Amino acid sequence: xxxxxxxxxxxxxxxxxxxxxxxxxxxxxxxxxxxxxxxxxxxxxxxxxxxxxxxxxxxxxxxxxxxxxxxxxxxxxxxxxxxxxxxxxxxxxxxxxxxxxxxxxxxxxxxxxxxxxxxxxxxxxxxxxxxxxxxxxxxxxxxxxxxxxxxxxxxxxxxxxxxxxxxxxxxxxxxxxxxxxxxxxxxxxxxxxxxxxxxxxxxxxxxxxxxxxxxxxxxxxxxxxxxxxxxxx
Amino acid sequence: xxxxxxxxxxxxxxxxxxxxxxxxxxxxxxxxxxxxxxxxxxxxxxxxxxxxxxxxxxxxxxxxxxxxxxxxxxxxxxxxxxxxxxxxxxxxxxxxxxxxxxxxxxxxxxxxxxxxxxxxxxxxxxxxxxxxxxxxxxx
Ligand SMILES: Nc1ncnc2c1ncn2[C@@H]1O[C@H](COP(=O)(O)OP(=O)(O)OP(=O)(O)O)[C@@H](O)[C@H]1O
Ligand SMILES: [Mg+2]
Numbered sequence: 198x199x200x201x202x203x204x205x206x207x208x209x210x211x212x213x214x215x216x217x218x219x220x221x222x223x224x225x226x227x228x229x230x231x232x233x234x235x236x237x238x239x240x241x242x243x244x245x246x247x248x249x250x251x252x253x254x255x256x257x258x259x260x261x262x263x264x265x266x267x268x269x270x271x272x273x274x275x276x277x278x279x280x281x282x283x284x285x286x287x288x289x290x291x292x293x294x295x296x297x298x299x300x301x302x303x304x305x306x307x308x309x310x311x312x313x314x315x316x317x318x319x320x321x322x323x324x325x326x327x328x329x330x331x332x333x334x335x336x337x338x339x340x341x342x343x344x345x346x347x348x349x350x351x352x353x354x355x356x357x358x359x360x361x362x363x364x365x366x367x368x369x370x371x372x373x374x375x376x377x378x379x380x381x382x383x384x385x386x387x388x389x390x391x392x393x394x395x396x397x398x399x400x401x402x403x404x405x406x407x408x409x410x411x412x413x414x415x416x417x418x419x420x421x422x423x424x425x426x427x428x429x430x
Numbered sequence: 431x432x433x434x435x436x437x438x439x440x441x442x443x444x445x446x447x448x449x450x451x452x453x454x455x456x457x458x459x460x461x462x463x464x465x466x467x468x469x470x471x472x473x474x475x476x477x478x479x480x481x482x483x484x485x486x487x488x489x490x491x492x493x494x495x496x497x498x499x500x501x502x503x504x505x506x507x508x509x510x511x512x513x514x515x516x517x518x519x520x521x522x523x524x525x526x527x528x529x530x531x532x533x534x535x536x537x538x539x540x541x542x543x544x545x546x547x548x549x550x551x552x553x554x555x556x557x558x559x560x561x562x563x564x565x566x567x568x569x
Binding site: 208229231265266267268314315316420 | 520527528
């Protein structure tokens with residue numbers, strides 16, 4: 198079984214190609230270039246470099262958010278375009294789950310994924326690192342910093358807490374201002390929080406095995422809406 | 431605060447050009463204010479030229495955003511129909527990179543979501559018959 202996976206939910210573009218049991222190729226670009234200019238050439242070259250063929254792909258995996266509005270639309274419409282040709286099944290993957298999964302099995306405890314949603318808002322999801330896989334503790338949330346800190350403190354009472362995602366270090370700094378002794382909260386290093394192909398591979402495979410694959414037509418982005426309360430200047 | 435008087439569309443365009451040339455590289459959002467036909471799009475025409483974008487600049491009333499490929503990418507927004515956080519997210523406004531510059535007509539609709547330090551420029555119609563406008567720059 199061959200899987201082509203892409204993630205355009207944040208500013209880097211990730212493309213990877215798998216067969217049943219291994220990563221055949223992975224490719225990421227993190228420049229000022231936008232997904233609209235990086236994604237197609239990257240897909241093209243990942244097939245060329247690995248001597249694989251698009252028509253042999255059995256499953257498309259795409260990150261459906263939360264994340265960059267434009268990035269998600271570029272990624273999902275590209276996958277739709279390719280998948281419709283041969284009615285290839287697709288799986289949509291939560292970008293926050295990819296972050297959690299790429300933390301790896303060594304960090305035992307609670308993983309809180311925190312991604313900047315701009316204007317002082319953050320996309321947040323909590324996962325528990327169990328023996329087999331990461332279990333979701335909350336749905337995808339959109340929180341401001343004070344609500345986010347409350348959440349971290351709540352989990353910190355009974356668990357080791359690992360913070361990951363592009364706004365994790367900001368959250369960690371704010372936490373240190375708020376409580377003096379931050380002994381059970383850890384910041385996951387950037388190297389770990391970089392979305393890893395193996396994490397996507399694992400999630401895509403498990404979604405497929407659990408019959409969560411859908412048609413290209415029904416694939417859609419996951420926008421987590423902001424609360425109605427607006428900041429007034 | 432700086433107030434400049436304009437007595438013709440050409441003059442407004444030239445003021446836009448001048449301000450475009452003087453913009454600091456850390457000025458990433460230029461917020462334009464002022465009602466219908468106050469001269470915002472006219473001003474952007476000149477400013478885009480200062481960014482070495484030499485093709486036509488048109489009003490993004492229907493497209494919401496136009497992209498101009500000059501010495502840097504300039505994103506020209508018209509927020510006339512953009513009123514909520516959800517609307518704003520769907521324009522791609524938050525997906526801009528640190529290299530990009532955004533110039534925003536009808537900023538009054540959504541400026542509560544702007545970060546601090548945006549350059550604010552107000553357009554006032556002083557005399558319709560005499561084509562007189564006042565351009566007020568705040569920073
Ligand atoms: N001094 C002036 N500066 C700019 N425009 C002028 C001036 N005098 C008259 N005009 C006229 O006013 C109109 C300004 O149009 P423009 O599209 O620039 O306005 P706008 O502020 O972008 O409006 P909208 O809110 O519809 O986007 C033009 O028709 C122009 O010819
Ligand atoms: Mg206009």
